[in-house]
Amino acid sequence: MNDQTQAQYDSVIARCRALFLAKTHDYGTAWRILRLPSITDQIFIKAQRIRSIQEKGAQLVEDPIDDEFVAIVNYCLIALMQLRLPAAAPLDLDPAAVAAAYDEEVEANRRLLFAKNHDYGEAWRQMRVASITDIILMKLHRTKQIEDLQGRTLASEGVEANYRDMLNYAVFALILRGAADPQ
DSSP states (O other): HHHHHHHHHHHHHHHHHHHHHHHHHHHHHGGOOOOOHHHHHHHHHHHHHHHHHHHHHSSSSSSOHOOOOOOHHHHHHHHHHHHHSTTOOSOOHHHHHHHHHHHHHHHHHHHHHHHHHHHHHHHHGSOOOHHHHHHHHHHHHHHEEEEEHHOOSSSSSOOHHHHHHHHHHHHHHHHHTTTTOOO
16 A cells, blocks of 8 residues: 555544544443444444435535544444453443554554555545445445344355445545545
């Protein structure tokens, strides 16, 4: 992967991480109460809002679209962390342990991104943000179907792969929208 993409990816993730850690300070790990289908639905709400605004060409609530993509990144990371936690894990987790788990999942996603970028030749840079939104929504529908099947699939990679792809697509959208550019 080229150095520009690495720097842009790191810049977007730093923004997402800062917000996640600030919210962890304010709310603790309240997200631990969410089951995976609830997290999937939260991601769906964010992606659907983005698509609705893209289609209407206007918005009535001033929350920026970039903030919705950041939320998608962070909810995907929450889902990935939830997947790793044992069923008996407490609801309240140590903030340092949560930050470490966040970073671990980010690093796993970073490796996936580099591998796919190598194979696909950074094709995402030629995509429209609206197409990225549609792909995220498609992956959400896939994830919902896998959840409804309780993971009993015939050919799917599973929910983890979909969360990882949605996370990276949200980062791509933020890069394409200029969120990784120096302020």
